[in-house]
Amino acid sequence: MSISSRFSVGIHILTLIEINKDGVSSSEYLAGSVNTNPAVIRKIMGMLKKAGLIKVQPGIAGAELAKDLSDITLLDVYKAVNVVKDNELFSIHENPNPDCTVGRNIQNTIEPLFFSAQNAMEKVLENVTIEDVVKDVIEKEIKR
Amino acid sequence: MSISSRFSVGIHILTLIEINKDGVSSSEYLAGSVNTNPAVIRKIMGMLKKAGLIKVQPGIAGAELAKDLSDITLLDVYKAVNVVKDNELFSIHENPNPDCTVGRNIQNTIEPLFFSAQNAMEKVLENVTIEDVVKDVIEKEIKR
DNA sequence: TAATATGTAACTACAATGATTACATGTAAT
DNA sequence: ATTACATGTAATCATTGTAGTTACATATTA
Secondary structure, three states, X not given: OOEOOHHHHHHHHHHHHHHOOOOOOXXXXXXXXXXXXXXXXXXXXXXXXXXXXXXXXXXXEEEEEOOOHHHOEHHHHHHHOOOOOOOOOEOOOOOOOOOOOOOOOHHHHHHHHXXXXXXXXXXXXXXXXXXXXHHHHHHHHHXX | OOEOOHHHHHHHHHHHHHHOOOOOOOHHHHHHHXXXXXXXXXXXXXXXXXXXXXXXXXXXXXEEEOOOHHHOEHHHHHHHOOOOOOOOOEOOOOOOOOOOHHHHXXXXXXXXXXXXXXXXXXXXXXXXXXXXXXXXXXXXXXXX
16 A cells, blocks of 8 residues: 555646746646656646646646645645545444444544544644745755 | 555454453454454454464464553554555655756655654554553443 | 364455546637 | 647556455364
């Protein structure tokens, strides 16, 4: 199991749109940097657009950020690209035996534990913005 | 994407072995409570055994906990049943374009962020033991 | 040796991922 | 208006993981 790379690609796209803000970030251009097919990029762009993170228009080349850099968290991207359904990072087996003490209580016991673990993870994502990512990419670039 | 229910089934198994400690927890018995096939249970039992969490022997019916209740954390179970590879909860797209500023730095920027998010989640699992789960199941049972 | 349990391998159905192709739709320049 | 080009989206495919099922070898005990 692994969370889809749509998430990391989404971060890549937003970061590149910012760094290339004086140029035109078409799906083909972005695909060239991510190194995948433009249709894959367009699909993810569609999700980012739906979530209000970028502005794109049919027929017009290029995408722009729809919000301030510092106002887009990794959690926003994570939710936008739909890699994990709400509160379903962990799946719990269904239909345990109601005639057994453990069977009839285990789901209610486990569920809040899983929620809080998932929540701790998402809180970390919420505390990082695309601005942080852009700055780090630039910093790493300078140190080369 | 969702983390395999092997994890929740593993917790169920350990909890039931404890609560049924005066009885015999065979794979068939456990399967009856989880409500799945005994072979599925045996496969997971094999993983729990390999991780040193339970004792099972071929030919001998029943499983026992190999460690103290309070000494088995949910993180132990999570690692035992192999639902997420080490530091690979999030997958990062491979082969971004090295001729692009973002392409050649994004992986190194994203990786530590993903690690810390995954780590925050695992820390929560580390702070819950099977003893906590057993107690909660019993408590919920009493309140019925 | 008969009965029973664990350990495994093989096979199936199903779902998600990521890539690819194709094409409809929308925009702008000539 | 027609051409050129970009986005939006559907269909298809190979690959992988999950969960269940069957079957059987191996091990233990009565």
